[in-house]
Amino acid sequence: MSASKIAWINDSYAKMTRYNFFRRVNWGRFSVVSVPYLWLAIFFFIPFVVVFKISLSEAAIAVPPYTPILDWNLEEAYVTLKISLSNYLFLLEDDFYLSAYLSSIKVAAISTFFTLLVAFPIAYLMARTEGSTRALLLALVILPFWTSFLLRVYAWMGLLKKNGLINETLMSLGLIDQPLIMMQTDFAVYIGIVYTYLPFMVLPLYSALEKMDMTLLEAAEDLGARPYQSFFLITLPLAMPGVIAGCLLVFIPAVGEFVIPALLGGSDTLMIGRVLWDEFFLNRDWPMASGVAVVMLIILVLPIMLIRNSQGKEGAA
Amino acid sequence: MTIKKALTLSVCSALLAGNALADDKVLNIYNWSDYIEPEAITRFEQETGIKVNYDVYDSNEVLEAKLMAGGSGYDVVVPTGAFLERQLQAGIYSKIDKSKLSNLGNLDAALVEKISSHDEGNLHNIPYAWGTVGLGYNVDAVKARLGDMEFDTLDLIFNPEVTAKLKDCGIGVLDSPAEVMAIAQNYAGVDPNSESKKDLKKGAEVLEKVRGDYKYFHSGKYISDLANGDVCVALGYNGDILQAQSRAEEAGQGVNVSYAIPKEGTLIWFDLLAIPSDAPHPEAAHRFIDYILQGDTAAGISNYVYYAVPNKAAEPLLNEDVISNPGIYPSEAVKAKLFAQKAHTARFDRLLTRTWVNIKTGR
């Protein structure tokens, strides 16, 4: 938009505010600003409140299968509020949940690290190439999204299994004589997560690296930095916003990941997503399942808010 | 008559008509996936003029979650015995008006008797199909490792000496704590439906010894894995394993899958037709249930899905390969050793789930 156009808009905006401050501009602006908040309220906050409410009740054989928090009877004129913290206490008492959270965080952290490792060179290459090559690379990264996620995970099962493509190829090349056991291992889970979430890492990294001025690297070399030093002292710090965004985009869904460990992982991979499933479906304990979900949310959201906070402060300084 | 009144009346009658239509002409069914002969639905629609909305699920848990949340809108659902038993405590099913079922007499009385352990007096259900949990195995692969022996034994999955020999070709077990634990407790010589901690521990010990030899616990993967040779033994549902058998035959890769009901005894399960208490079209639901009870309908389903139907009138109409398959219709002597799984208390469910997770994760 040209400067004159902006100026014109500002000017007419000023006129509008002068004449119908309350009637038009304020409400128009209010509605624009409120859209994301409305979105958050409807799709995040209200469901969260519902889940949180359920987590404060107790399981019951009824429809719905938990006790009401608020109960009233107008004829006998009573209202009772019954809040149960037993689910949270149980969560704290039983180290099973703690180890499930830790194990999920471990799997998510390792996967995120490897995703970063794989995504960085791809993003770097994308940011450093021009025109059609860049468009091609971008398409290659995004293209897998056009097929079903489940289909892609099943494709990995076909590649990784005992008589799958990878083993067959390696055996026919004579590199191994026994098939490698890859399915139902943590290795397969990491591959699945890295593969599935790669674009979420590549795209923010790409946008951060693309903005970087290449002469900064020449300047660093000129001042005596070897290429690896330039990378760690210049490229990486400048890509940090992308690294953080990408890691969050991968780490958060990976913690709650359910499908990939179920399909590619062994039975011994304990993940919080599976625990949630068990609580909900096997134990039919909706309040407990809700409690697990609320705690998971807190574990995930708190660090993000801290990171955002620290970034905000830095930006303001 | 004022115009206003006339309008009100006509709106009312339209609503009534709509309601009547809704009551008589629509039926919402929620059944397991691949669990009915497709023509059976078409014929029902043609005979009765009722429009059927047919949804499918693939686990009891999903069905239960929907029903317990309330307002599902389904008229006929097909829970498994133990699930119906517990769901009855929440009062989510209405009684079935048996006076409306002209074909009630076709049911196999002996099997119906077994079901009354889930539903006292069988007031809320009509059995749809039944089956067993048993052993599917790759005949050649198992023979090569164990030599010539009868394979109708749970030793294939519970005896550490045997599983050690089968580990390399793969063992898959249902990821279903209640069912597998009941079989394990029975194998350990205790009451499969016992809720005592001691008996649960005995069942768990059986599994802990062999757990390391299992490739996975999963409730569906073994179908394709048996068929293409990725596992050689699976503890699973008879219909699933027979499906793996026919897939293996179709593939023609020389994989020969067989099903055996273990001689130690195993679970018999019943999938039961039931009407949710908030069903919008109970009349149509009764008509559908009566239709299923017809001998020809039941036989058509059994021939199609390879599961047994508890219907005497269907027997003469069953295909030879179905009625004579001991994996589908076992002998009376084998039937005698089958046991049904009872619903557990919430307390025991939690304990069982935890034990199960510990077994699976090797904690």
Next chain:
Amino acid sequence: MTSPQHTDLSQISERTNVQLPSWKSDAQPFVQIENITKKFDDFIAVDNISLDIYKNELFCLLGGSGSGKSTLLRMLAGFETPTSGRILIDGVDMAGIQPWSRPVNMMFQSYALFPHLTVAENVAFGLKREGIRGAEVKQRVTEMLDLVQLGHLGKRKPNQLSGGQRQRVALARSLIKRPKLLLLDEPLGALDKKLREETQFELINIQDELGVTFVVVTHDQEEAMTLASRIGVMNHGVIVQTDEPQDVYEYPNSRFVAEFVGSVNLFEGQVTVDEPDTVCVTSPEAGGELCVNHGISCAPNQDVHVAVRPEKIRVSETRPDQTYNCLQGTILDIAYMGSLSVFKVKLASGKEVRVTQPNTNRESGGRFTWDDSVYLSWDMDSCVVLTS
């Protein structure tokens, strides 16, 4: 093109007189560029250049865009590898020596300040790469920031600085390692005119103070005139002329240099008199004989150009008393520019001549008016004959 004659040339000559003009002595050249060629695919960016630069020089590579001056600079820094030829710095062949190992630092046109580091951290960057730590870093950074008068801004981030401040941070950063050779790529290009003039002299002072050899790349001939002890004028990958600023201006060796550095009037003609200390050219374009008091080497009757700067031409109403270097025309246009006036004079041949006259007193600008018939004349030593 702005008029270079307005740069205070006395300052340049003063400066070069103070320093030893090492390129005139027998001193060992500090930078030796020997037959350097650089090709990008089929494009020849630098074409077989040889050049010696001496210690303490402030050497300017002057040329338009695409002349190859930046490529030559980047080869000195080590960012480009020569296709052929070699570069010696302080007697050491630079072949195979990576940028981070060269005794050279560079100040980038965009400054290339690290946006995530503070001013002090930017300046300290080079020192830390040498393994210097702690108090020494702090002391040298403080010294350097004081030198560029930014001592109070060490904690700022680059985006909190003005353009001039950034330029000085970049300079400080490139000087902190005390390089033997400092390369500056359009060091003043991003500054506005006023700031540029101030900074020019600051840069010269710093160079004097530190005794570092500077190689400056610029497209701005005025900047080159002010800064340089010597100028190399580049065109199409070749250095066309290497000389002191004054000589480049007064004695351009080709039409290109004459036209690129300052403005000039060129008259085409044939050599008629060719003696060791006098050359005369008959130019139909000029409508007369043009004579120069220096010899040239050329064939008889060769086509040549006579170049004369606008400020060297005198304007008069009456015919001056000389037979050569004397043209007649009418005033086509007059531009009053404050300290001087610019006249466009049309000759009988149709050729337009540009003349500038200092407005030494208030009336002098108003002596002539449009369509006046005037005579133009200049001295023999005020013009040059260009054979190429």
